[in-house]
Amino acid sequence: MSEAPPGLRARKKQQTRAHISEQATRLFLERGFDNVTIADVAAAAQVAKMTVTNYFPRKEDLALDLQEAFVQGPAAAVRDRAVGESALAAVRRSLLIAIAAHDPVIGFSGPAFARMIAASSALTARVREFHDQRERALARALAEETGAAPGAIGPRVAAVQLGGVLRLLFxxxxxxxxxGHPDEEIARVVSAQAREAFTLLEPALQNYAIR
Structure with a gap:
C-alpha cells in the first residue's frame, strides 16, 4: 500500500488533534479539569494514551489548545502593521477587532469554560505562563522590527507595557x-477600557516602532 501524501497526513493529524481536544474539553466541562486524567481523554477519543501526549505533552494544553494564537497574536500584529502605524496602534487595533468578534483567544470562552479555568490552580498557572510567553514573543518581534541591539531593554519595556494591558483586559x-455578564456587554465595557488603557501608554509608545 502506498503511503498517504503529505497533505493528507497533515489533515489527518489535524483531525485527530481536534478530536482529542473536543473530547477533552467535553470531559473537563462535565467533571472539572482536575478530575479528568489523560487516560480518560484517551478512552473518550478512542486513541492510545501515548497519542494524546504526542499531541498535547501537558494536560493543561488539552484545555488551552489556542496557545499558539494567544502567544503569537500581538507579535504577529506588530509584524503585519501598516505603513505609518506604530506597534501600539497595531496591537490596539488587533485587540479591538478581537473584542468585537468575541474571540475566545482573548477570553470570550463562555461561563462554563471560565468556571473551569478559575476552579483549577493548574490552569490558572498555565494561563499566566502563556501571558509571560506572549510578552517575550512580543519583545522579540519589537527587537526585530526596530533593529535593536541584542539584549536591548527598550523592546522588553515596550512588551511589558503592552502585554500588561492585554493581561489586565483578559x-x-x-x-x-x-x-454572568453577556458577551455584548463585556465587549462594550472592555472596548472602552482598552481605548483608555492604550491612551495612557501613548506618551511613551505612540511613536515607537512606526513602520
Missing part, C-alpha cells in the same frame, strides 16, 4: 464572564 473578560 482578566477583565474572564471575571465579567464569571459574574
Amino acid at each position: 482578566d477583565e473578560i474572564l471575571w465579567r464572564t464569571l459574574d
